[in-house]
Amino acid sequence: MITNTELEYKGNLYPNQIIDFKQDTDKLYFTTENGVILQITVMRNSTIRFRYATGHTFEPDFSYAVSEDASRGYNRLEVTETDNEYYIETTRVKILVDKASLRIQISDLEGNIFNEDEIGFHWEENYEYGGNTVKMSKITQTGESFYGMGDKATHLNLKGKRVNNWVTDQYAYGKDQDPLYKAIPFYIGLHQNKAYGIFFDNTFRSYFDFAHERRNVTSFWADGGEMNYYFFFGPDISKVVRLYTDLTGTPELPPLWALGYHQSKWSYFPESRVKEIAKQFRELRIPCDAIYLDIDYMDGFRCFTWDKDHFPEPKRMMKELKEDGFKTVVMIDPGIKIDKDYWVYQEAMEKGYFCRRGDGPYMHGKVWPGECNFPDFTNPDVRAWWAELYKEFMAEMGVDAVWNDMNEPAVMEVPSKTAPLDTRHNFDGHPCTHRKAHNVYGMQMVRATYEGVKKYVYPKRPFVITRAAFAGTQRYSSTWTGDNVATWEHLWIANVQMQRMCMSGYSFVGSDIGGFAEQPNGELFARWVQLGVFHPFCRVHSSGDHGDQEPWSFGTEVTDIVRKFIELRYQLLPYLYTMFYQYTTHGIPMLQSLVYYDQEDSQTHFRTDEFIFGDHILVCPVQEPNAQGRRMYIPRGKWYDFWTEEVIVGGKEKWVAADLDKMPLFIKEGAIIPKYPVQQYVGEVQIEELVLDLYYKEGVELSSVYEDSQEGFDYTQGKYSLRKFKLIGKPKELIIQQHKDGAFITPYESFKFNFHGLPFKISGIEIDNEKVALKDLKINGNNSLIVDKNFTELHIVGK
Incomplete structure (x- = not known):
């Protein structure tokens, strides 16, 4: 352990003896002799906030990350004092506060230590900018693993890594390159099958060292602000993630079309x-719901304008696209061209909405339009103005959705790639410089965009996309992982990034399928589409510098494979929509890394390739060229091979054959997977029956299907349908129980059950305790039957 003398020598300061304690309901205050105050707030039984002040003074308590809807309340809070410590106890955790040093130890009620300060809180005065560099060091437990931290392009398990959070335009980034486009300072620790989480709610540039510099120490620190972090007690990873996601929020349900396949390029014009x-998609019968317009649709890259030479009648064009089932998504960047004849620039100048430098001049920088000024999106008045700018686009012209890019903010031809650090921001009434506001700039831009789009597409639901993000941005927007590269390594990176983002509370995420920079060959493109259709946001996007990147750009064989997998995504839309419902209502990640799925199995702790899509589908992409299959880890339990229906017993590695037209997919036994018919776009066909693929299990398994009108907000008033199925399998019988919530009436009247692995021939059926003639159910041998959707219990007897 580092001694106090060494700390002083290194210029660090640290708390000393506690001289005062007081309690104010859920807040506990510990004051030291040298003016440090530790405020511990019991948010929930398993969520504890730790906040440190120096010089007896806290900063204003304000957070962009924490949701207004975050749950509060606890069952028990007891504080006891001994000669050397204070003990704080809830119904889930016990916290020890050392009187001599203010160090913290957190354990469960049985005394198992989850998290323990090493030095604990310490700080160093920042003489250049003022304030403090605030630091926290924790003891790394033996065998501890670490996960989370957003879009880091490195191994899923962060043990031995050091990362930092500074939202950065990182074109063509590589594996292990850091930082990237997002700052999500949240991690999960796991040791001895017990998990906890820490969210460092500090918007300054922050750093995390997971036993990299010193193998027994995990530390995090920031260039300014307060040491302010939330601790989440598991012991399951799933509980930790749900607690963090509840604190920082979830989005509304998107329109169903937003979960379809999307096509983009820089640029279509x-x-x-x-x-x-659009015509090619329909002629080749490749489903697609949205086409994206990059910056070249604008007049000289001026936001909220159209190039009338290339798009003479945009309203008519978008109407005609809509008639053929295509939504139009347009890009809007933050840089506003300095042009006295440009109405957006004029308005912002008149209202004083552009950012200024420390000594008063406007902050400007070069982006696509040339020299630009930048609105201060941390000012609520600016956000309200920005939202109103979308009125013409959305309400009058027919734009369906908006894509915010370059919002780190990216600035060209300067070493920092962004705004100068002395740029001033309102920060919602807490004035600061760009050092503090940088990581939330893009978040506040897309927040304003979301508010405008939501207002002007009403009564439909909004759909917006952002590149830059901070913790909590998931409340407003989907996202993608930025300017990747068409390489096999980036296919691996995309897979890990999606899992990490979902574990970091941000599930509505995708990558530029096929790679943005450079050009994939047909094999890489096909393999990336196979992975991408199992990501929550599914979009092909490319720079266009090296050739076309549409589904038909690589020959007939690849086109057929791509079509096959996009069709599979459209079949799985009700399953995917149900995943999204579970994410928005319960904070359950839409993709689950194997360690999330089964943390008790130590074999999962370092797996990166395999993941669970929703509750019941195991996915493992092929990530090498010329592969006819791959080795993968099958988690514990029994799984059906999607292609062959062979039942595999998990808990081991297995070679899985997968030629180019297949990827390893497995279905958990007992699952009931809902499917729609293939559509060329969402809403093209009326759903006349819901297909339910049932994978037999001897035992019990739960499944669910969520549906609503697919657009609009009636679902928030109870107009939804949530069907919960309980499968009970026995050697000679199968029982399916259904419970339905919600007032939405689905358009179909029947279910078509497709049976997989049924070990007996059906000899009799009872529906709600009444025998039914097999001929009345359109039974197809041992493979399928059609039943009324309103049954409560379906009892199938075999012989």
Whole structure:
């Protein structure tokens, strides 16, 4: 352990003896002799906030990350004092506060230590900017693993890594390159099958060292602000993630079309090219719901304008696209061209909405339009103005959704790639410089965009996308992982990033399928589509510098494979929509890393490739060229091979054959997977029956299906349908129980059950305790039957 003398020598300061304690309901205050105050707030039984002040003074308590809807309340809070410690106890955790040093130890009620300060809180005065560099060091437990931290392009398990959070435009980034486009300072620790989480709610540039510099120490620190972190007690990873996600929030349900396949490029123009792309999708029968317009649709890259040469009648064009089932998504960047004849620039200047430098001049920088000024999106008045700018686009012209790019903010031709650090921001009434506001700039831009889009697409639901994000941005927007590269390594990176983002509370995420920079070959493109259709946000996007990157760009064989997997995504839309419902209502990640799925199995702690899609589908992409299959880890339990229906017993590695037209997919036994018919776009066909693929299990398994109108907000008033199925399998019988919630009436009247692995021939059926003639159920041998959707219990007897 580092001694106090060494700390002083290194210029660090640290708390000393506690001289005062007081309690104010859920808040406990410990004051030291040298003016440090530790405020411990019991948010929930398993969520504890730790906040430190120096010089007896706390900063204003304000957070962009914490949701207004975060749950509060606890069952028990007891404080006891001994000669050397204070003990704080809830119904889930016990916290020890050392009187001599203010160090913390957190354990469960049985005394198992989850988390323990090493030095604990310490700080160093920042003479250049003022304030403190605030630091926290924790003891790394033996065998401890670490997960989370957002879009880091490195191994899923962060043990031995050091990362930092500074939202950065990182074109063509590589594996292990850091930082990237997002700052999500939240991690999960796991040791001895017990998990906890820490969220460091500090918007300054922050750093995390997971036993990299010293193998027994995990530390995190920031260039300014307060040491302010939340501790989440598991012991399950799933509980930790749900607690963090509850604190920082979840989005509304998106329109169902937002979960379809989307096509983008830098850039599709002029109008004739856009129409040509749309026509090709329909002629080749490749499902697609949205086409994206990058910056070239604008007049000289001026936001909220159209290039009338390339898009003479955008309202008509978008109406015609809509008639063919395509939504139009347009890009909007933060940089506003300095042009006295440009109305957006004029308004912002008149209202004083642009950011200024420390000594008063406007902050400007070069982006696509040339020299630009940048709105201060941390000012609520600016956000309200920005939201109103979307009125013409959304309400009058027919734009369906908006894509915010370059919002780190990215600035060209400067070493920092972004705004100068002395740029001033309102920070919602807490004035600061860019050192503090940088990591939330993009978040506040897309927040304003979300408010505008939501207002002007009403009564439909909004859909927006952002590149830059801070913790909590998931409340407003989907996201993607930025300017990746068309390489096999980036296919691996994309897979890990999606899992990490979902574990970090941000599930509505995807990558640029096929790679943004450079050009994939057909094999890489096909393998990336196979992975991408199992990501929550599914979009092909490319720079276009090296050739086309549409599904038909790589020959007939690849086109057929891509079509096959996009069709599979459209079949799985009700399953995917149910995943999204579980995410929004319960904070359950839409993708689950194997360690999340089964932390008790130590074999999962370092797996990166395999993940669970929703509750019941195991996915493992092929990530090497010329592969006819791969080795993968099958988690514990029994799994059906999606392609062959062979039942595999998990808990081991297995070679799985997967030629280019297949990828390893497995279905958990007992699952009931809902499916729609293949559509060329969401809403093209009326759903006349819901297909339920049932995978037999001897035992019990739960499944669910969530549905609503797919657009609009009636679901918030109870107009939804949530069906919960309980499968009970026995050697000669199968029982399916159904419970339905919600007032939404689905358009179909029947279920078509497709049976997989049924070990007996059906000889009799009872529906709600009444025998039914097999001929009345359109039974197809031993494979399928059609039943009324309103049954409570379906009892199938075999012989």
